[in-house]
Amino acid sequence: MPRPLRVAIVGAGPAGIYAADALLKSDVAAEPGVSIDIFERMPAPFGLIRYGVAPDHPRIKGIITALHQVLDKPQVRLFGNVDYGTDVHLDDLRAFYDGVIFSTGAMADRELRIPGVELNGSFGAADFASWYDGHPDVPRTWPLEAEKVAVLGVGNVALDVSRILAKTADELLPTEIPPNVFEGLKANKAVEIHVFGRRGPAQAKFSPMELRELDHSPNIEVIVNPEDIDYDAGSIDQRRSNKQVDMVAKTLENWAIRDTGDRPHKLFLHFFESPVEILGEDGKVVGLRTERTELDGTGNVKGTGEFTDWDVNAVYRAVGYLSDKLPKLPWDIDSGTVPDAGGRVLQESGEHLDSTYVTGWIRRGPVGLIGHTKGDANETVANLLEDFAGGRLQTPATPEPEAVESFLAEREVRFTTWEGWYKLDAAEKALGEPQGRARVKIVEREDMLRESGA
Known part of the structure; x- marks a missing residue:
């Protein structure tokens, strides 16, 4: 029986989660299946919604409810507090995944x-x-x-x-x-x-x-x-x-x-x-x-x-x-984006960087509302799946899901999980409850890691 398509997504903001959603809704999700790991530099997910949207805009922050439903899927794992370029590199990801999507946004x-x-x-x-x-x-x-x-x-x-x-x-x-x-x-x-x-x-x-x-x-x-x-x-x-x-x-x-x-x-x-x-x-x-x-x-x-x-x-x-330049990826210094064609990362030669993709603001710059990011993710995922169907994705050396956890453990990376987010979420809500507030955000990274059970 063929193994599921393994995809890494770097960045757990709306762009990355919309890409995961597009993969889950594709025909490939039924056969041979998909297995998605999302890597996030922060201990908590949701990117700019958590750390860029003003706190008096609960309507926009409510988008988190829809993103929650994607991360709740059993085919998706979250690895928080993992910094691309420090804790994990492009060659590492290629060893574990058929394809890598970068959705690191702009901060x-x-x-x-x-x-x-x-x-x-x-x-x-x-x-x-x-x-x-x-x-x-x-x-x-x-x-x-x-x-x-x-x-x-x-x-x-x-x-x-x-x-x-x-x-x-x-x-x-x-x-x-x-x-x-x-x-x-x-x-x-x-x-x-x-x-x-x-x-x-x-x-x-x-x-x-x-x-x-x-x-x-x-x-x-x-x-x-x-x-x-x-x-x-x-x-x-x-x-x-x-x-x-x-x-x-x-x-x-x-x-x-x-x-x-x-x-x-x-x-x-x-x-x-x-x-x-x-x-x-x-x-x-x-x-x-x-x-x-x-x-x-x-x-x-x-x-x-x-x-x-x-x-x-x-x-x-x-x-x-403005987005941060990503190690090992080509870069357009004028636009502050990764050069691409339909989400496929382009090298200086104009050729596609094998099995490597971008979506969201790191791809098209910080323009448009959050909703515009969904169409962007759909296009990138469609091209990744086209490359998969055409046999153009690299075959990872160790595609087993448990290999990633072992790798992070060997590197002594304290990572958080989706289950850990539920713990942090509960802790923030508990802080707000005595004051009649929905939550009080926990700020210190060490406190976030502790509450998440990292």
Whole structure:
């Protein structure tokens, strides 16, 4: 009887779990069967949903429920706290599996090349999100001394950062934030947040629902300058062709014409302001300089030569995520992705790197919502299965499932399992129960390993 197809997936975020789901739903799952091992650098699964989505977004975190169902399947094993490139390498994986799918996502901040980014008080949004989401590998404190803060970018990450800075700690206490984050936010002095986009309302990358949620807080007054509501022919075409763009524009228009209320924290959404320099004094942020832009007829903008200096003492750069380069894989330094064709990893020669695949943000860059990742995974898995049917996958030397556990034991890797996640999950829920909270996130890696029974 033929053995099951053995596949390793590196990265237990949505992209990796969607790839596992696609394998489980394929014809191969029935005969000869599939056996899937997911390797994750963190002790817990779920990737950016656990460590990138703001804690006051339980609706998005609810996606974990669907991902749970995949990891519950008997054909799937989780190996957490296993770092690719340190604990396990590509040649190791090839010894155990027919195919390897990389789905490591993107957790770092994309570079913004303007003067002053190195100043004290200039922060990456991804780093801030890692702090407020209780990532085990970041500092436990965050400097929140600035009363006036700038956020650069007009995407959902910029909204998350702005909302966390503008809300009170008590507003966020019912969420899963750990005690160190609550204490940090209690000391937050920010009362004025300025969000900057270099183009107009029709080019903003906000999701309509996430944008409207800004206005739900009793402590946040959202303010839009009527002069920033402007459209050219390209912008009007965008509104007509995309319902979400039109909804965002209408929300911003409504905010621009209303009277300013008396909520204590002011959140300004600025458009047509392109950041050109973070201003410093004695090594610290003391302001932000922007150039006014104007539409050019196509939906793009050009500079006007008119500059404004904004009085802020901290700047958060929410200009996109960036993936980490993966050892032994080819790399496109400009896009920060692994070169591929349909999910097949491509070498510099243009040939497919045998039995090696990518999906998610490491493949196409950090664009699109979580749901877009599913179609990406389906394409990658379809091509892996095509290669399997065509006999183009390498045959592993030791395909037996128990060989992987023995290998990790020999390397003295303290790995967590799916059963261990249930233990950690129960421990976090138990911490939240006395306070009437769904959970309190455990932060320290050693504590996570202990609770998981690693």
